[in-house]
Amino acid sequence: MKAITKRFQYFFLSTKGLALVAIALLSLVTAIWGTLSGPLAEMGINDITVRVLGMDLVPAEREGRLIMLYHSIAMTVVAIQVYFITGIMAMKKHERATINATVTVGYMFALIFGMLFGYFGHNWIYHGLFIAGQTLMYFGGILLAAALWPWKKEYYIQDPKSEYAHTKGGMDLERAAFFAMAVTTLGSALLGAIAGANFGNGFVTFLAEDTVRDPNKAVLARAVIGHLHIMVALTGVAITLIVGKWYDFKGILHKIAMPSMIFGSIILALGCALMIPAQYYAHLIIYVGSTFVLVAGLLLVIYGWGRLVRDRLAEQGIEKASFGQKFKALFHDPVKWGATWQMVYMNFCVTFVGLFMAAKLDDIIRRLPLREERITLTGHWHVLAAIIATIMLLYFVDLMGLKGKARKWFGWLVIISSDLAFGAATIFALKRLFVSESDQQPLVDTLDLLTEIGLGLLLIVIAAFLVWRLIDLFKKNGRWAKELSEVDL
Amino acid sequence: MKRTFFFLLFVTLLTAGCASSTVEATPPPQIDTGVDPDSWALIPAGEFLADFTNEEILVDYDYQMMVTDVTNAQFADFLNAALKDGTIKIVGDEIMGYYPGDIFREYRHEEEYAAGDYPLMPLDEEAALRLDFDGTTFTAKPGYENHPMVMVTWFGANAYCQYYDGRLPSAIEWEKAARGADGRPFPWGNEAQQTNANYYHSNDPFEDVIGRMGDTTPVGFYNGQTHLGFETEDSPSPYGLYDMAGNVYQWVGDVIPYQHYRLLLGGAKDVYAVRIRVWVSNNVEPVYFSPNAGFRCAQD
Numbered sequence: 081m082k083a084i085t086k087r088f089q090y091f092f093l094s095t096k097g098l099a100l101v102a103i104a105l106l107s108l109v110t111a112i113w114g115t116l117s118g119p120l121a122e123m124g125i126n127d128i129t130v131r132v133l134g135m136d137l138v139p140a141e142r143e144g145r146l147i148m149l150y151h152s153i154a155m156t157v158v159a160i161q162v163y164f165i166t167g168i169m170a171m172k173k174h175e176r177a178t179i180n181a182t183v184t185v186g187y188m189f190a191l192i193f194g195m196l197f198g199y200f201g202h203n204w205i206y207h208g209l210f211i212a213g214q215t216l217m218y219f220g221g222i223l224l225a226a227a228l229w230p231w232k233k234e235y236y237i238q239d240p241k242s243e244y245a246h247t248k249g250g251m252d253l254e255r256a257a258f259f260a261m262a263v264t265t266l267g268s269a270l271l272g273a274i275a276g277a278n279f280g281n282g283f284v285t286f287l288a289e290d291t292v293r294d295p296n297k298a299v300l301a302r303a304v305i306g307h308l309h310i311m312v313a314l315t316g317v318a319i320t321l322i323v324g325k326w327y328d329f330k331g332i333l334h335k336i337a338m339p340s341m342i343f344g345s346i347i348l349a350l351g352c353a354l355m356i357p358a359q360y361y362a363h364l365i366i367y368v369g370s371t372f373v374l375v376a377g378l379l380l381v382i383y384g385w386g387r388l389v390r391d392r393l394a395e396q397g398i399e400k401a402s403f404g405q406k407f408k409a410l411f412h413d414p415v416k417w418g419a420t421w422q423m424v425y426m427n428f429c430v431t432f433v434g435l436f437m438a439a440k441l442d443d444i445i446r447r448l449p450l451r452e453e454r455i456t457l458t459g460h461w462h463v464l465a466a467i468i469a470t471i472m473l474l475y476f477v478d479l480m481g482l483k484g485k486a487r488k489w490f491g492w493l494v495i496i497s498s499d500l501a502f503g504a505a506t507i508f509a510l511k512r513l514f515v516s517e518s519d520q521q522p523l524v525d526t527l528d529l530l531t532e533i534g535l536g537l538l539l540i541v542i543a544a545f546l547v548w549r550l551i552d553l554f555k556k557n558g559r560w561a562k563e564l565s566e567v568d569l
Numbered sequence: 570m571k572r573t574f575f576f577l578l579f580v581t582l583l584t585a586g587c588a589s590s591t592v593e594a595t596p597p598p599q600i601d602t603g604v605d606p607d608s609w610a611l612i613p614a615g616e617f618l619a620d621f622t623n624e625e626i627l628v629d630y631d632y633q634m635m636v637t638d639v640t641n642a643q644f645a646d647f648l649n650a651a652l653k654d655g656t657i658k659i660v661g662d663e664i665m666g667y668y669p670g671d672i673f674r675e676y677r678h679e680e681e682y683a684a685g686d687y688p689l690m691p692l693d694e695e696a697a698l699r700l701d702f703d704g705t706t707f708t709a710k711p712g713y714e715n716h717p718m719v720m721v722t723w724f725g726a727n728a729y730c731q732y733y734d735g736r737l738p739s740a741i742e743w744e745k746a747a748r749g750a751d752g753r754p755f756p757w758g759n760e761a762q763q764t765n766a767n768y769y770h771s772n773d774p775f776e777d778v779i780g781r782m783g784d785t786t787p788v789g790f791y792n793g794q795t796h797l798g799f800e801t802e803d804s805p806s807p808y809g810l811y812d813m814a815g816n817v818y819q820w821v822g823d824v825i826p827y828q829h830y831r832l833l834l835g836g837a838k839d840v841y842a843v844r845i846r847v848w849v850s851n852n853v854e855p856v857y858f859s860p861n862a863g864f865r866c867a868q869d
Contacts (some may be wrong), residue, residue, distance in 0.1 A: 138759075139846055293828070293852070449857060451844075518696055
């Protein structure tokens, strides 16, 4: 009994345990629900999943099911980010405990009952508990914002010459950036919640990507599109800030990046909210906000890569390094480098593609059938979301203390497999630029194969990591016991 | 050793991707499905449940729709007749026909379609076209006579229907004809199986021709008979229309205001089964043509 209690303590009282449980649940959902579409569905695996699990998939309700799936997964991802944030930001012990407890119950209710309601018949108690879970997540967000309140004097930076961004009065601008991200996330969640509750009332469901080119979007459609975009963007902001802490981001670039991130988050959120009353101006404002956020991300990458090189060379005791040595030093730790590399790669798969498409709106996008446009846009934000997930994963394995050769293998395999998959998916999404429908099949087959190899390899790597940690849990004095002993219970 | 392995893997992937052919294929087997492409079905006036929300919509008049998509043989006959009487003409690599134009409101990003000649179909897309042209006469390619006409623009579809005193159905008329009054998601019922329709990876015999993207199946293929060893279920709509889901998208007459896109309904051979649900629509500018887009006509 004591052994079980100890393990439960590890799972639910330590940042590492909480994140591990959430990532394991996400992996489980991904593995099972991944069989319902794509190549596994083509092989007929979906029929087995549906039959074995007793799923109830009414064709008319597919969009609603996907919305439940997106929200269930999103709540879990947000919970993981909250664990990371409460683990790295200074706050009172009771604040950390309360926030973690609230979001844990919240995401678990949302994930479990959301999936039950979406895929296993419409028991309205499930739906109520799904909503209750989301509400708890929201409440957890309020608690997080309160804990991050940047005007608390005890968190002010006392040293006026500190290398970390701060105001003249000493307010920690990094903390303010986390706070701004938390508050804008809360506001943006409301954008979806109010619109969904008032206009959709639970019975009108559609996927945002199905309404993209409709020139006369209804209020609900505009709210949903605004909500979707800002939530993904703010998840990106959150992980960028977390990675900044991981890299110990500081100096002049930090002092430019943090205000930029604060302005960017606020402007982006306002721009997305403006989608409802003023769609045209909303786009202009969103471009401004995105630029601020992207600049902050770029500065982190510039700082981070320099830091990686300096740290490694110092570790090796090399004072005057050649270009080759610096180059090697940059790639020494693929886990840490990978987190910022993925941010750079994201620009090739998401940002530059988005800008190109926006610039060529009349020449390309408006010439495509809706289905092609939908594929392009769905690919665009799925790749963005997945890249954010890989960055979180790299941060997580560092947190879990993955070291040595396993760390190198894990890092490189995550980078190579995910970039292969995302690159192939991006080319697939853009295929109409260089191949006609009649001639596309060889290219589509190749890209499908590359995407499947990449994603398959990525899932195997994650599974290997989770199995390693699962085996560890069966050991009396495994890593988990050591990690638990480090927690201030 | 490792390098050799990865090099070989890379080469294998590349060659695997480049090995397949394009849409052009050897002539498909001739299959007479027994469903007459010249037949029409009556859709009686009345309410039906529209869209996935099952909104009650009243269509207060009777109308008729073709039981199948317009076939290559039918379209070839139209081209020959219309070329002969001057209704349409060949200009460069396109067949052109007159269209009286859409209402133009000078809306943002609005494309103007003024009165004038517009392309009905291309002549230079030989790999995807299912018609042969010897300089004077169009004929369906052997084996494709009773396959749905593809590579036809909205203008081409509209011209065909009007030539025979018909019209393209409206989206509402099309949906009612496809699903009847009871709110079903597929013309034949509530679930889509590989024996019901031609969709992506539905394993019909024509999928072997050019890989997973597949080829069109003859109109009325899913009629409960076994073709080339492939067993089908009889899958008409409640009003007896075949292929209202899958095989090829169908142009309908609606003009989307301001943008002038035209709707393509019914899904096609290269989309997953979820996208052949009767309310799922695609849309595009009317000059678009595709190996996945065909049409059928309606009349009052």
